[in-house]
Amino acid sequence: MIERLAHVRNWIFDLDNTLYPASADLFAHIDTRMTAFVADLLQVDRVEARRIQKEYFLGHGTTLAGLMTEHDVDPYAFLDYVHDIEMDVLAADAPLAAALARLPGRKIVFTNGDRPYALKVLERLGLGGSFEGVHDIHSMNLRPKPQPDAYAGLCAAFDIDPAESLFVEDMARNLKPAKAIGMTTVWVDNGSEQASDVDRSFIDFHIHELNPWLHHILETA
Template identity: 65%
Template sequence: MLPALGHIRNWIFDLDNTLYPVRANLFAMIDARIGEYVRTLLNCDPAEAHRIQKGYFHAHGTTLSGLIAEHGVDPHHYLADVHDVDMSVLERDEALIAALARLPGRKLVFTNGDAPYAGRVLDRLGLSESFEAIHDIHATEYRPKPDPSAYRGLCEAYDLNPAESLFVEDMARNLKPAKAIGMTTVWIDNGSEQTADEDRSFIDYTVTDLGHWLHQILED
């Protein structure tokens, strides 16, 4: 193990565009279904639905959280609908499977999606047996990343010491609260997050290929 990471006992991973490459375009399909859900719910045109969707995402962390707060949407109905996408775009990544198997300590998924969807993704990727648990949007009581309470809840639920934990995400803004409580942070810079330049001091490692990076740190 890379000496600088020798203290890590808990390996925490985001799901979408982190455990699979952004080129799979799976989340783009989900994003389109979210837009259609908003359009149908509010009986508005696609442009207005897109504006509302992204407004809720930026203000509340997820579109779902905004829809719950503003319209009382049933989260189970919403999640079943927007996650009804074709998983055939996902492929096994043998390098990532092998690297995760070699990591010492506990491994968890921390996602703003729900566990049924995450389970389907992991199964398609060949990672069903790679993780101890999935901490999902229901577990955060619909206060998603980057809400600090989501990170505290994760640590409390699994008795994690943040100082011994590493968190991997493709959304840089979701790493800031992790760093604030003492986690080591890894940003997957794969183009999935389109943001203006901002402070990145809360990012410890920036990588483009998760499996390759994990093998690198295990070989050092």
């Protein structure tokens, strides 16, 4: 393990577009169903539904948070609907499973999705036994990343010291609260977050793919 990471005891990973390549485009299917949900709920066309969806995502952290705040949407109904997708674009990732197994310490998934969806993705990737637990949107009391409460709740739930923790995430904005409480941060810059004018000073490691980086840090003396 490289010296900069010798302090890490807790390895925390986002799920979508982090534990699998963004090129799999799985989230595009979820995104399409979110748009359909908004269109049906508000009785608008898909173009307007898409605009509202992204407005809520940017303003509230997730589309769901915006729908709950603005329209009192049942989170269970929403999550069941948008996660009802095929996962045949995902395949088992034996090299990633091997790398995760070699990391010294605890491994946890921290996702704005829900636990049933996360477990299906992990099983599809061959990572069902790779993580101690999943901290999902319900564990966050429906206050998603990047809300500071989400990170405090994660640390409390798993008795984590942020100063001994590393968080890997494809959305750079979700790393800022992690850095604020002392976590080491890793941004998987794979195109899933397009903003170019965001402060990146809170990012410790800027990578493009998770698998090669994990193998690099494990092999580097």
